[in-house]
Amino acid sequence: MASASTNFDYSSLKQLLNDTHAQVLMPTDGDEYEKSIVRWSEHCIKRAAAVVKVTSPDDVSATLAQIREHKIPFTVRGGGHSTFGAASIEDGIVIDLSKMRNVTVDAKAQTIKAEGGTLWEDVDLEAAKHGLATVGGTVNHTGVGGLTLGGGYGYLTGRYGLAIDNLLSVDIVLASGKQVTASETSNPDLFWAVRGAGQNFGVVTTFTFQAYPQANPVFAGPLIFLPDKIPQIVEFANKFHTINDGNQALVWGFSAPPPANAPVVLCQIFHNGTEEDGKAFFADLFELGPIADMSSLIPYEKLNTMFNQTAGFDGRKQFGGGAFKLPLDPGFVVQLHAEFNAFVASHEGMNESMLAFETIPYNKINEVPNECMSFSNRGDYYNVATMFKWFDSSLDNEIRTFSRNLLKKASETASSRSKDGGVGQYANYAAMDVDANDVFGPNVKKLEELKHKYDSDNLFSHGTRLTPRPLVVVN
Known part of the structure; x- marks a missing residue:
């Protein structure tokens, strides 16, 4: 996209968009503007020239018309959880969807319709009123849009696949401002x-989204162990890989959370069934003697609140991702913990950081071939993730480098691209400047041809880089 016009009067947006219901906020608008640029990670707060809080597709089309005409840089904000600044921009326009949070459930058809600015909390609560649920995020103040468009792993993934596997259609405003529906039968x-x-x-x-009956409560919650239990926890993760039936999930990792700020191993367990069956399935972990057991039988809509406190809005944060295969060698994981813990302990204010092994069953995910949609992270492996949290801006580059190197080491067990076809890189954990081939693999060529068809001027360039390329027909 061309650079912004240097003489554009952003205050004119208020008059230009007067015929819509959009609210235009500028730095001169005080607290309301300041709240509009807050993001989940403090280092992603950027001072936009204008924030346009849209309320309808027509608002989006009208805003894009100004962006096209005046060549204004822009981005789109859904939930504001990106740790790489995808939902923020300096000086340009933010199309803010946060006023579009309506959720409609069709109980008979078992479908959920959610507007572009909804959070998973909105979806979970409304669906639960009808005894339904769909695959969603593990933190309920995450935006539906960002998580879904990048793939969407959740507790129900082992049974129903990814969020995008359960996406039936979208209404989307294109670069031209045209409003279309996209589904298996339309576009x-x-x-x-x-x-x-x-x-x-x-x-x-x-x-x-497709929804599913979820009337029964689920057995879930964190078990916390001291680090000396890492070998046994790894052995259980290896066992989990072979015995789960898709109704369970296990997210385990290292942190040093308050109030003790001491190193621990957190095991978030999930069983879509009774407490008795859940405790039997995870018996090996219970027998290890956790120092804290917060597992219980809870309504499904409360499940995605369990990480909310540890995923609060304060501090600077960065996600990073890779892949790992099971079985893992316990000694290898002990070494990873030692390296992670030493780094965190040597930097003040980083105790809530985490290295997490997301052992979410993937058999259902892999029933869909990678070429069936642009998402390309399907293979015989699991996601491993870092979530670093800190407060000193001078540490930004050091943490970014350490995270990248640690994930490279943690991913040594998964040569996923050569063996499984998947890229081994979850798009929602990838940096904005990552090479498109690393996220989309063999699907890049088709994506760039479709980019030429739907956005030949590359208006939507504030994300993983795709170059619009015309389809070359060989006679």
């Missing part, structure tokens, strides 16, 4: 692209 090529690379193709204003 199917666009639907193929949206499921994995949606932020590169337009502004999704409505998501429609």
